[in-house]
Amino acid sequence: MTDYFSDETGLEVRMGNIVLKNPVITCSGTFASGIEYSKFYDVSVLGAITTKSFSLERMAGNLPPRICETSSGMLNSIGLQNEGIDYFINEQLQEAKKLGVEIIPSIFGRDLDEFKKIAYKIKNIEEEIIAVELNLSCPNVAEGGIAFCASAEQVGNIVAATKEILHTGIIVKLSGHYNNISETASAAKKYGADAAAVINTIPATAFDIETCKPKLGNITGGLSGPAIKPVALLKVFELAKENIIPIIGIGGIMTWQDAIEFIIAGASAVGVGTANFIYPECGRDILQGIKQYMRRKNIGDIKMLKGIAISNIIKG
Amino acid sequence: MKTLKGEIVANRKYSDNLYKLEVFSPYICKNAKPAQFINIKCSRQGSDDPLLRRPFSIYEIDEQFNVFSVLFLVRGRGTQFMADLRKGESLDFVGPLGQPIKIPENDSRFVLIGGGIGVVPLCLIAKNLKSIGKTVHFFAGFKDEAFYTWERDLIKILKDYKIFSENGVFGEKGIPLNYIRENFSEFKDHHFIVCGPLEMLKQAQSFLKDRKVRAIAIMEEKMACGIGACMGCVIKIKNKNNGYSYKKVCSDGPAFDLMEVCFD
Numbered sequence: 001m002t003d004y005f006s007d008e009t010g011l012e013v014r015m016g017n018i019v020l021k022n023p024v025i026t027c028s029g030t031f032a033s034g035i036e037y038s039k040f041y042d043v044s045v046l047g048a049i050t051t052k053s054f055s056l057e058r059m060a061g062n063l064p065p066r067i068c069e070t071s072s073g074m075l076n077s078i079g080l081q082n083e084g085i086d087y088f089i090n091e092q093l094q095e096a097k098k099l100g101v102e103i104i105p106s107i108f109g110r111d112l113d114e115f116k117k118i119a120y121k122i123k124n125i126e127e128e129i130i131a132v133e134l135n136l137s138c139p140n141v142a143e144g145g146i147a148f149c150a151s152a153e154q155v156g157n158i159v160a161a162t163k164e165i166l167h168t169g170i171i172v173k174l175s176g177h178y179n180n181i182s183e184t185a186s187a188a189k190k191y192g193a194d195a196a197a198v199i200n201t202i203p204a205t206a207f208d209i210e211t212c213k214p215k216l217g218n219i220t221g222g223l224s225g226p227a228i229k230p231v232a233l234l235k236v237f238e239l240a241k242e243n244i245i246p247i248i249g250i251g252g253i254m255t256w257q258d259a260i261e262f263i264i265a266g267a268s269a270v271g272v273g274t275a276n277f278i279y280p281e282c283g284r285d286i287l288q289g290i291k292q293y294m295r296r297k298n299i300g301d302i303k304m305l306k307g308i309a310i311s312n313i314i315k316g
Numbered sequence: 317m318k319t320l321k322g323e324i325v326a327n328r329k330y331s332d333n334l335y336k337l338e339v340f341s342p343y344i345c346k347n348a349k350p351a352q353f354i355n356i357k358c359s360r361q362g363s364d365d366p367l368l369r370r371p372f373s374i375y376e377i378d379e380q381f382n383v384f385s386v387l388f389l390v391r392g393r394g395t396q397f398m399a400d401l402r403k404g405e406s407l408d409f410v411g412p413l414g415q416p417i418k419i420p421e422n423d424s425r426f427v428l429i430g431g432g433i434g435v436v437p438l439c440l441i442a443k444n445l446k447s448i449g450k451t452v453h454f455f456a457g458f459k460d461e462a463f464y465t466w467e468r469d470l471i472k473i474l475k476d477y478k479i480f481s482e483n484g485v486f487g488e489k490g491i492p493l494n495y496i497r498e499n500f501s502e503f504k505d506h507h508f509i510v511c512g513p514l515e516m517l518k519q520a521q522s523f524l525k526d527r528k529v530r531a532i533a534i535m536e537e538k539m540a541c542g543i544g545a546c547m548g549c550v551i552k553i554k555n556k557n558n559g560y561s562y563k564k565v566c567s568d569g570p571a572f573d574l575m576e577v578c579f580d
Contacts, residue, residue: 032545067538067548072365081547225367254364277540
């Protein structure tokens with residue numbers, strides 16, 4: 001059997017100061033810190049894993065039920081339940097490092113000050129991580145979250161403050177909810193972000209027609225899965241056309257074909273999220289599929305694929 | 317735990333909407349323990365609709381033939397997909413998942429109370445308890461006749477059981493908890509294990525707590541990952557500070573101390 005994982009030629013991705021050995025990343029909130037999934041496969045084959053978002057203090061999360069199936073998708077209203085950044089740094093990071101995969105801690109603050117405080121804590125472990133993700137787009141929290149993305153100025157301020165503290169790569173996780181993704185991405189780039197992760201889950205809800213009550217304890221949640229792929233793809237495509245900042249394409253990627261679609265639409269790398277719940281080994285399988293596709297198409301470097309659809313449209 | 321494919325040995329229709337799916341899987345038969353579950357992909361290969369896997373308690377394990385089963389009610393698209401599966405087809409599932417139930421070694425007498433589909437994990441637990449020489453009384457309660465033929469499975473595990481139906485269409489008319497209330501002196505030194513609708517669990521907690529009886533609840537909640545990564549399936553569990561913490565049914569459970577479960 002061909003070992004598709006021994007050869008990383010042509011897969012390296014450079015996004016600003018962030019260099020990944022390949023373009024497949026797992027999305028925050030779907031992969032914990034990788035330990036659970038390492039029981040299914042060697043997660044060190046991945047380009048990186050993005051951890052669950054960590055806040056300054058422990059967060060309890062939202063009222064259950066937190067999960068609801070929808071047509072070709074799901075809603076979640078977890079509400080960033082986590083044990084706090086100190087727990088990640090002191091308890092989880094070393095365990096995750098043993099997996100041999102590059103780690104991107106995702107962080108969440110309710111305001112600028114909290115982001116700064118978390119960044120100072122991250123500073124102590126900068127050598128052990130490849131980048132940090134600023135979660136500026138969670139739809140399930142009362143303070144901060146998706147609201148940050150309503151204002152390019154706020155996004156810029158948080159990136160600038162983080163950049164002053166950290167030297168590691170900075171990824172901003174943006175929402176497709178507002179019609180200003182170019183502005184927020186531009187602000188992020190201007191103040192030093194290396195890449196934008198696009199998009200987060202889409203605010204949504206569902207009701208039970210028997211009880212006539214919301215299906216989620218939090219009433220609203222975030223929609224993810226195949227249902228959002230075309231929406232996410234459009235956001236990536238539109239942002240990539242403007243060539244503002246390298247993009248990690250996220251939204252309903254279930255297969256390697258989906259991943260390729262995001263890359264030809266302009267994404268430098270791809271984030272795999274909800275698919276992990278259904279196919280625990282999907283990160284590995286998507287990477288393998290990308291490699292096989294490149295061989296079949298005789299593409300020596302993944303960079304040659306990036307944005308081909310945009311070039312083709314321009315060429316006519 | 318692993319992602320697995322197993323050949324369907326049989327899909328037996330017990331009633332209009334109750335089915336038993338029997339699956340060949342040496343891995344599950346060797347490794348699964350009572351109260352553990354599997355997460356089943358309820359769509360054809362290449363399709364992701366319905367999207368999420370559905371969790372099912374392991375119902376029986378036949379170590380001789382490497383066949384395990386799940387018992388399920390058809391409730392929606394996922395379970396309809398399962399009802400339509402035929403012998404010879406392949407089942408895509410992840411398992412075994414969840415923590416095995418910790419049987420209190422010093423207790424020798426157990427009362428198991430199952431409500432509706434909640435009887436499923438209790439059957440494997442009952443079989444296990446019997447195999448290690450414990451005394452087991454099994455009480456099962458149902459709303460209607462869907463489980464009418466299920467007794468044939470239970471009788472293979474133990475003889476000491478009572479079945480109740482709310483409408484009296486089979487078994488005794490009533491609910492198990494009322495029987496326990498009326499005959500509590502017989503069971504006061506037993507360890508209880510309960511699984512069923514939240515209202516039943518809540519009533520069991522209230523009744524048993526007053527009498528200082530120890531009890532384990534097998535809980536369920538909607539799940540996404542099933543392996544402890546997503547925090548989707550949490551329930552409120554009382555903590556030492558008179559408050560509560562969210563615990564994951566999939567990986568902290570599904571067995572919890574009944575007295576610590578918050579039903580508000």
